[in-house]
Amino acid sequence: MTFPEQRSRRLRDHAVWREMVSETSLSPRHLVQPLFVKEGLKDRQPIDSMPGQSQLGLDELLVEARRAHEAGVPAVLLFGIPSRKDAAGSSAARPDGIVQQAVRALKSGVPDLAVIVDVCLCEYTDHGHCGVLKGPEKGQEPYDFSEKVPDTFSGPVDNDATLPRLAEMAVTCAQAGADMVAPSDMMDGRVGAIRKALDAAGLAHVPILSYAAKYASSFYGPFRDAAESPPQFGDRRGYQMDLRNSDEALREVAADLEEGADIVMVKPALAYGDIIRRIKDAFHVPVAAYNVSGEYAMVEAAAKAGWINREAVIREIFVSLRRAGADIIISYWATEFAVLRHS
Numbered sequence: 001m002t003f004p005e006q007r008s009r010r011l012r013d014h015a016v017w018r019e020m021v022s023e024t025s026l027s028p029r030h031l032v033q034p035l036f037v038k039e040g041l042k043d044r045q046p047i048d049s050m051p052g053q054s055q056l057g058l059d060e061l062l063v064e065a066r067r068a069h070e071a072g073v074p075a076v077l078l079f080g081i082p083s084r085k086d087a088a089g090s091s092a093a094r095p096d097g098i099v100q101q102a103v104r105a106l107k108s109g110v111p112d113l114a115v116i117v118d119v120c121l122c123e124y125t126d127h128g129h130c131g132v133l134k135g136p137e138k139g140q141e142p143y144d145f146s147e148k149v150p151d152t153f154s155g156p157v158d159n160d161a162t163l164p165r166l167a168e169m170a171v172t173c174a175q176a177g178a179d180m181v182a183p184s185d186m187m188d189g190r191v192g193a194i195r196k197a198l199d200a201a202g203l204a205h206v207p208i209l210s211y212a213a214k215y216a217s218s219f220y221g222p223f224r225d226a227a228e229s230p231p232q233f234g235d236r237r238g239y240q241m242d243l244r245n246s247d248e249a250l251r252e253v254a255a256d257l258e259e260g261a262d263i264v265m266v267k268p269a270l271a272y273g274d275i276i277r278r279i280k281d282a283f284h285v286p287v288a289a290y291n292v293s294g295e296y297a298m299v300e301a302a303a304k305a306g307w308i309n310r311e312a313v314i315r316e317i318f319v320s321l322r323r324a325g326a327d328i329i330i331s332y333w334a335t336e337f338a339v340l341r342h343s
Contacts, residue, residue, distance in 0.1 A: 219294030280325030
């Protein structure tokens with residue numbers, strides 16, 4: 001072996017040296033735990049496609065939030081599931097809506113835990129899309145999406161009509177006490193609309209975590225069970241990114257930063273490490289990676305079958321995302337990883 005090869009081998013040979021020269025750090029402070037709160041739920045409802053995860057009532061939400069905080073996880077990402085949905089996602093912006101109630105409960109019960117709210121309409125609309133739909137024509141009855149979509153349907157999503165609804169949701173969540181808002185809808189201009197609305201409401205201190213490079217991915221299936229938000233027709237490829245594109249991700253990030261985003265996100269995570277690295281190298285801003293439901297479910301299924309070492313794989317996933325350039329990792333394993341790290 002040459003001298004450089006010998007040096008690398010010698011430094012790998014002892015656990016102390018490996019730790020001292022490791023290039024990538026990983027700790028609970030890098031993690032965010034997603035939580036699902038459901039209106040009207042008294043206890044918790046397990047999510048079949050995401051073993052170990054549940055929809056939570058307000059009391060159980062506080063239990064999970066305290067557990068995350070005590071383990072050293074600094075923040076949670078909150079998704080609300082309302083009891084009633086309509087075509088406009090009206091309950092998303094209600095001051096007494098489920099996610100606003102949850103924010104107030106968390107800030108009262110676990111005040112030192114940072115609360116991020118996902119800002120999108122998909123959980124709140126009866127059609128499951130992330131914004132207000134185009135059509136029907138003025139004067140016609142609203143479409144009944146339990147039936148076949150009419151041939152005259154002109155959708156799917158009206159970008160500009162959606163922006164004020166997203167901005168209103170962000171403001172009411174911030175007024176309830178949210179420490180950060182995270183628009184995930186992928187409407188053009190939504191970061192600017194939200195920033196303007198927050199500033200006008202005296203909430204200029206509230207940062208925006210933008211789902212800037214959110215791909216139309218096949219890894220989202222279990223999440224749609226968890227959030228009860230599958231599209232009732234069509235798909236989201238008209239507004240989420242094409243998985244074949246990476247230059248486009250840089251353009252989306254640049255636009256969101258220009259509009260006022262403080263942190264940008266790549267979603268999903270595992271198949272998009274190249275996107276995380278390109279964004280980090282190009283912009284030198286904080287980057288989050290969302291380790292999504294399908295990625296979680298694959299590992300859980302393989303571990304249940306005895307095919308992998310579950311804890312080792314979780315750690316390897318987290319390290320790989322940090323190595324790619326992610327400053328923040330949003331993952332359903334966040335609390336568990338933090339607990340294991342301190343046990």
